[in-house]
Amino acid sequence: MAERMTLIMFSGDMDKALAAFNLAIGAASIGMEVSMFFTFWGLNVIKKNEGPIKSKGIMRKMLNFMNRGGAKRLGLSKFHMFGMGKWMMGKLMKDTRFPSPQELMTTAHQSGVKFIACTTSMGIMGIGKEAFVSEVDSYAGVATYLADARDGRINLFI
Amino acid sequence: MAERMTLIMFSGDMDKALAAFNLAIGAASIGMEVSMFFTFWGLNVIKKNEGPIKSKGIMRKMLNFMNRGGAKRLGLSKFHMFGMGKWMMGKLMKDTRFPSPQELMTTAHQSGVKFIACTTSMGIMGIGKEAFVSEVDSYAGVATYLADARDGRINLFI
Amino acid sequence: MAERMTLIMFSGDMDKALAAFNLAIGAASIGMEVSMFFTFWGLNVIKKNEGPIKSKGIMRKMLNFMNRGGAKRLGLSKFHMFGMGKWMMGKLMKDTRFPSPQELMTTAHQSGVKFIACTTSMGIMGIGKEAFVSEVDSYAGVATYLADARDGRINLFI
Numbered sequence: 465m466a467e468r469m470t471l472i473m474f475s476g477d478m479d480k481a482l483a484a485f486n487l488a489i490g491a492a493s494i495g496m497e498v499s500m501f502f503t504f505w506g507l508n509v510i511k512k513n514e515g516p517i518k519s520k521g522i523m524r525k526m527l528n529f530m531n532r533g534g535a536k537r538l539g540l541s542k543f544h545m546f547g548m549g550k551w552m553m554g555k556l557m558k559d560t561r562f563p564s565p566q567e568l569m570t571t572a573h574q575s576g577v578k579f580i581a582c583t584t585s586m587g588i589m590g591i592g593k594e595a596f597v598s599e600v601d602s603y604a605g606v607a608t609y610l611a612d613a614r615d616g617r618i619n620l621f622i
Numbered sequence: 623m624a625e626r627m628t629l630i631m632f633s634g635d636m637d638k639a640l641a642a643f644n645l646a647i648g649a650a651s652i653g654m655e656v657s658m659f660f661t662f663w664g665l666n667v668i669k670k671n672e673g674p675i676k677s678k679g680i681m682r683k684m685l686n687f688m689n690r691g692g693a694k695r696l697g698l699s700k701f702h703m704f705g706m707g708k709w710m711m712g713k714l715m716k717d718t719r720f721p722s723p724q725e726l727m728t729t730a731h732q733s734g735v736k737f738i739a740c741t742t743s744m745g746i747m748g749i750g751k752e753a754f755v756s757e758v759d760s761y762a763g764v765a766t767y768l769a770d771a772r773d774g775r776i777n778l779f780i
Numbered sequence: 781m782a783e784r785m786t787l788i789m790f791s792g793d794m795d796k797a798l799a800a801f802n803l804a805i806g807a808a809s810i811g812m813e814v815s816m817f818f819t820f821w822g823l824n825v826i827k828k829n830e831g832p833i834k835s836k837g838i839m840r841k842m843l844n845f846m847n848r849g850g851a852k853r854l855g856l857s858k859f860h861m862f863g864m865g866k867w868m869m870g871k872l873m874k875d876t877r878f879p880s881p882q883e884l885m886t887t888a889h890q891s892g893v894k895f896i897a898c899t900t901s902m903g904i905m906g907i908g909k910e911a912f913v914s915e916v917d918s919y920a921g922v923a924t925y926l927a928d929a930r931d932g933r934i935n936l937f938i
Contacts, residue, residue, distance in 0.1 A: 496930070606648035610648055772783055
């Protein structure tokens with residue numbers, strides 16, 4: 465059995481997503497099994513970039529609007545400065561030819577990294593499966609995470 | 623010996639506390655030993671909801687007032703918006719019958735999850751044992767954490 | 781072979797740095813090997829306190845100015861309040877004779893904790909080796925982290 469790494473992607477921040485995808489791709493490239501569990505704000509990372517999200521109820525609609533997500537729209541955990549920090553970071557990454565979160569997500573998936581969306585968070589936020597990118601492999605709860613993580617060599621909460 | 627999970631609860635954010643209690647309850651339900659170490663802002667999660675905190679010195683009093691804690695008062699790590707984000711999240715959780723942080727804390731404790739308050743943080747912040755809820759099992763420092771975590775199958779920093 | 785702990789120091793917040801150094805020193809004191817990987821905002825923790833940072837390009841200059849770092853300048857993850865939270869925390873730590881981040885960094889290094897700066901983050905942010913304190917042992921990427929962490933008993937993302 466291959467060694468395993470699990471990542472709980474709780475945060476929806478672009479910088480943390482970059483770090484997580486980088487770790488995931490690195491681990492996959494040395495033959496580790498990698499599972500990424502997207503929960504809470506982390507669900508934003510794997511939301512589609514386009515189209516309105518169909519959630520029921522006015523408050524869910526509001527929450528989902530503010531929280532639209534999609535790998536293109538993620539903010540930074542620091543230096544928001546009305547989006548300037550993000551714009552600068554994007555520019556720097558482009559200058560250094562560092563891949564965007566979207567490109568890293570695709571690469572991670574192609575490297576065999578498994579993407580799991582947390583059904584509990586989806587339930588609270590009223591988000592259905594149609595909101596997510598096609599790279600999501602499965603929809604599951606805490607039991608699935610624990611089954612993977614108890615045999616994981618590296619388990620991180622990001 | 624049962625498999626163990628340890629969680630360092632550094633954050634005092636409601637959303638992260640929900641995630642942590644959910645993980646703890648899930649792990650306990652499959653027979654894992656779970657220790658939760660509350661440190662820094664995480665101490666807010668296990669503070670009593672009522673009553674003034676008796677801390678010595680004007681600055682500690684100020685810090686503890688701003689930082690009152692109690693599972694009822696926790697904010698979100700995102701979307702504060704003058705409390706609106708928290709109110710919306712509370713409403714959504716009620717609508718979906720998702721338990722509150724307080725209910726999850728009680729359930730976790732009843733499932734055998736151990737609650738440990740960090741004595742180093744308590745010292746810096748000038749908080750005594752009387753500030754905490756009765757579910758706290760013990761008061762300890764980093765050595766106790768390491769003793770638990772070195773044999774842990776899953777160790778997370780939240 | 782000694783048991784190992786690895787810490788990814790992603791955050792540049794003073795409070796998280798205190799927690800990380802405390803864990804590192806505790807683990808080293810019971811004979812564990814400890815590696816701290818400083819990445820993204822965490823690079824601020826190991827930047828020199830003085831002198832201009834020589835980065836190329838106006839945007840990198842701006843990012844590095846806003847993000848000057850040095851263990852003396854770290855902010856808190858909560859309660860910024862225009863620096864007041866940090867000032868209060870510093871005062872409380874002084875009152876309780878708790879060591880500063882800088883002192884903890886020195887102690888950690890003297891205890892044998894290894895400091896590794898992430899070359900990928902350095903590349904994006906345009907920071908060279910001359911920006912960092914002399915305690916930094918090496919400069920490496922994700923492969924080095926994974927090699928250490930896959931045999932780690934405790935691996936945390938902070």
